Amino acid sequence: xxxxxxxxAGKPCGAPAVGGTIHCLMHSxxxxxxxxxxxxxxxxxxxxxxxxxxxxxxxxxxRDTLAQSIVELRTGKMDPKVANALGYLGASYLRAxxxxxxxxxxEKMEAQLDYAAQAISHVRGQxxxxxx
Ligand SMILES: [Zn+2]
Numbered sequence: 617x618x619x620x621x622x623x624x625a626g627k628p629c630g631a632p633a634v635g636g637t638i639h640c641l642m643h644s645x646x647x648x649x650x651x652x653x654x655x656x657x658x659x660x661x662x663x664x665x666x667x668x669x670x671x672x673x674x675x676x677x678x679r680d681t682l683a684q685s686i687v688e689l690r691t692g693k694m695d696p697k698v699a700n701a702l703g704y705l706g707a708s709y710l711r712a713x714x715x716x717x718x719x720x721x722x723e724k725m726e727a728q729l730d731y732a733a734q735a736i737s738h739v740r741g742q743x744x745x746x747x748x
Pocket of ligand 1: 629641
């Protein structure tokens with residue numbers, strides 16, 4: 617038996633009917649009831665239960681924060697949604713850290729290159745006409 621209800625587009629629902637009725641779960645009127653029961657069962661996570669950390673400054677800081685988060689997730693103190701977001705943020709943070717490291721190394725190399733170029737032109741200037 618298929619559901620006799622109509623979908624949003626005004627067409628027959630077509631979903632399987634449940635419990636000997638002519639309607640599917642959504643059209644039986646029980647969906648809202650089941651939904652609110654689900655809502656009541658949902659755990660309320662209080663961020664006060666989480667350990668506070670200063671913003672991580674290094675991969676080691678991030679490691680400690682994530683390690684603590686694993687414990688908090690497993691002991692039910694942390695909302696899995698927050699843990700999930702932390703996973704994404706952690707990965708982005710590591711990429712930014714990597715990029716910042718490359719950036720600062722590049723700056724140093726550029727400064728050294730400038731210095732070397734100046735030293736070479738200084739030597740050439742003193743040598744006068746000994747250019748090849
Ligand atoms: Zn239906």
